[in-house]
Every structure is written in C-alpha cells, then in structure tokens.
Amino acid sequence: MTMFYDNYGHILYNVILRIVRSESLAEDTLQESMVKIWSSFASYDANRGRLFTWALNICRNAAIDCIRTRHYHEGQKTQSLEKSTACYEMAASGFQPEHVGLRELVMRLKPNDRKIIDLLYFGGFTQAEVADELQVPLGTVKTRARAAMHALAKAAR
Secondary structure, rough: HHHHHHHHHHHHHHHHHHHOOHHHHHHHHHHHHHHHHHHOHHHOOOOOOOOOHHHHHHHHHHHHHHHHHHHHHHHHHHHOOOHOHHHOOOOOOOOOHHHHHHHHHOOOOOOHHHHHHHHHOOOOOOOOHHHHHHHOOOHHHHHHHHHHHHHHHHHOO
16 A cells, blocks of 8 residues: 555645645545555456546546535635635646546547536536536536546446
8 A cells, every 4th residue: 555655645736736726635635545545445346447547537536525525615615715725726746647648538529528527527516507507407517427438437447
C-alpha cells in the first residue's frame, strides 16, 4: 500500500482536489479513499480494468459524495474566492495523463460527449447539473454519457 500511495497518491489527490476545491477536504477524502482501496482490494478485477482506473473511480466517487453533502454546500457559501486556490493549482509535475492514456481516449470523443464527460467525471457534476449547465434535456445527458463511456471502454481495450 505504501508503494501504491507513493506512486499514485499525488495524482489521486489532485483529481480529488479538482472536484472538492478544498485542500483539507481533498486530504480527508484521499485518506478515506485509501482506506477503502485497502479494505476492498479483494474486489478488484484486473479483467475489468487497470488498477489505477479502479482506484481513480473510488477516489472520484468519494469526492463527489463529499461535495454532495449538506455540510460541504454550507461551507462553500462562506468561502471567499480569494481563499480558493484550487483553480490556480497546476497538476503535479510528475503527472502525465498521456501515460495513463486518458487524454488520447477522451480526445477521441465527439465534442459534446467530451464536455459531458469532463463535467461529470472531473467537474463532479450530477447528470441533472450537467443538463442545467449545457441546457439540454436530462435524457440527452444520460444517453451521451452512456455512449461516451461505452466509446471510452471500447477504445481502452
């Protein structure tokens, strides 16, 4: 687990930070995610995807759960823009998405699908929030997200 954390902890932290936009929440969420990764490692199936992708999904889901809580929304109402550093932080110097293959896979998507994936998986939006943001019907968002995920899975094989 130490080797896993040393290799992927900073990358996973940056993904979480992009979603929760709070260093302390990102640290807490990463810690909780690492415990979940450790305790549910037996459920990892290498035939279904890469270890990093599995761990990334656990962290992303934990971050989304975090921002959906009432406590998070209350805290966001009182935080000033000047104190928010998440928008200005660069990814870790060692993080190169092309090594994971994510950039190439997402760039293959249609522009509308790419925007939906970006909002859902990196922006932490719900499908309903994406529909509001893009001003399209919720069913359209669901259909495009499903099609995009299918295209990504097919491209990753």
